Amino acid sequence: MSEEVTAVGWDAIDQSLAKVYGDQEPMHYGTMIPYSLGGQDPLDGISAYKSESPIPHWHFVTYGFSELYEKELENKEYSGYGFELTFRLVRHEDEEEPPAWALNLLQNMGRYVFNSGNVFRKGDYLDANGPICLDSDTQLTALAFTHDPELAEMDTPNGKMEFIQMVGISEDELEAMQTWNTLGVLEAGIEQIPSYITDLTRPSLLQNPKVQEAVERGIEEEGSNTGFLFVDQLAWEEGKKGWFHKQSNIMQLGAKQAEVISKLLRGRLLKNKNLSLVGQQTTILFKADDQVGYHETEQEITITLNKDAVEELSQNLVPQEGQFTISTLAGVSFQILKTHIKNQEGAVVKTIG
Numbered sequence: 001m002s003e004e005v006t007a008v009g010w011d012a013i014d015q016s017l018a019k020v021y022g023d024q025e026p027m028h029y030g031t032m033i034p035y036s037l038g039g040q041d042p043l044d045g046i047s048a049y050k051s052e053s054p055i056p057h058w059h060f061v062t063y064g065f066s067e068l069y070e071k072e073l074e075n076k077e078y079s080g081y082g083f084e085l086t087f088r089l090v091r092h093e094d095e096e097e098p099p100a101w102a103l104n105l106l107q108n109m110g111r112y113v114f115n116s117g118n119v120f121r122k123g124d125y126l127d128a129n130g131p132i133c134l135d136s137d138t139q140l141t142a143l144a145f146t147h148d149p150e151l152a153e154m155d156t157p158n159g160k161m162e163f164i165q166m167v168g169i170s171e172d173e174l175e176a177m178q179t180w181n182t183l184g185v186l187e188a189g190i191e192q193i194p195s196y197i198t199d200l201t202r203p204s205l206l207q208n209p210k211v212q213e214a215v216e217r218g219i220e221e222e223g224s225n226t227g228f229l230f231v232d233q234l235a236w237e238e239g240k241k242g243w244f245h246k247q248s249n250i251m252q253l254g255a256k257q258a259e260v261i262s263k264l265l266r267g268r269l270l271k272n273k274n275l276s277l278v279g280q281q282t283t284i285l286f287k288a289d290d291q292v293g294y295h296e297t298e299q300e301i302t303i304t305l306n307k308d309a310v311e312e313l314s315q316n317l318v319p320q321e322g323q324f325t326i327s328t329l330a331g332v333s334f335q336i337l338k339t340h341i342k343n344q345e346g347a348v349v350k351t352i353g
Contacts, residue, residue, distance in 0.1 A: 009079055017151070030045040040107075059088050061085075077160060078159045144169045144177060226267075228278055232280070236252070254353070270288070276300075282301070288310075313326050336353060
């Protein structure tokens with residue numbers, strides 16, 4: 001049986017794109033050696049279409065997060081991970097081929113998903129900890145995810161799948177999405193990023209007073225949609241037992257995320273919503289309660305805070321190395337550690353705290 005006959009998932013993607021681009025032949029970048037056989041690129045391929053609306057841009061579409069050939073996974077409802085990524089990037093007048101960095105970025109997303117098992121859904125975000133285009137002078141250092149405005153969810157012979165569009169965002173936009181919600185920020189700035197097209201040269205959306213006002217109003221009225229936050233530098237140190245008393249337990253976190261966690265505590269607990277901080281070895285759950293205290297299990301540490309405790313803790317969570325306690329929570333102290341930002345070669349390029 002030929003590959004063309006069995007590539008039913010691939011064909012379904014092509015048919016969806018044909019509804020948008022007709023007979024346009026995209027530039028396609030395939031993978032020579034499959035990832036399963038030791039190749040470097042996890043995605044089977046990436047197509048790049050030339051789109052003229054609403055402004056000239058490249059429209060990238062991946063092949064490989066869904067099941068492209070015969071059905072292999074037991075889950076019959078979804079094809080593979082249930083999505084393919086798209087990415088829209090401003091196309092300059094003299095560009096005849098899409099920039100290689102964008103293809104590399106999409107393959108990096110493939111490595112992230114294939115290695116971690118984490119999938120992307122609308123409303124997600126991801127901190128790149130540096131320019132999304134390496135060595136470029138851009139403010140875009142993170143990614144947000146939403147539905148592609150032209151490609152609808154579809155059923156394929158291998159199950160359902162949707163097209164999730166990746167959008168380059170700035171550091172302060174990421175913080176606004178964490179403390180309010182991703183789709184709200186993107187919608188508030190749609191006039192500056194039509195069709196959620198990424199433009200490396202654009203300023204932050206929050207420089208627009210209307211967007212800033214919408215974000216502040218959203219945080220005040222709705223709080224934060226971020227119920228789980230992955231924190232690289234998160235640890236819980238058990239207090240040592242002395243002759244007469246036990247030392248305080250210590251919750252450690254990095255300076256880079258201290259300020260965001262401060263805002264999330266207000267945006268979640270003051271709206272009676274929980275907040276889970278998830279680290280490499282530790283999960284710490286914050287809950288709103290009239291009684292301030294903490295409880296330890298093998299799975300997680302739960303800290304309960306009332307309104308006054310939330311305010312006191314939030315005020316002390318600043319991006320500066322140090323250690324402190326809050327007056328109403330006995331037995332726990334908080335330590336903020338320096339955060340070292342490293343490039344892909346592992347060299348420290350920035351220190352926070």
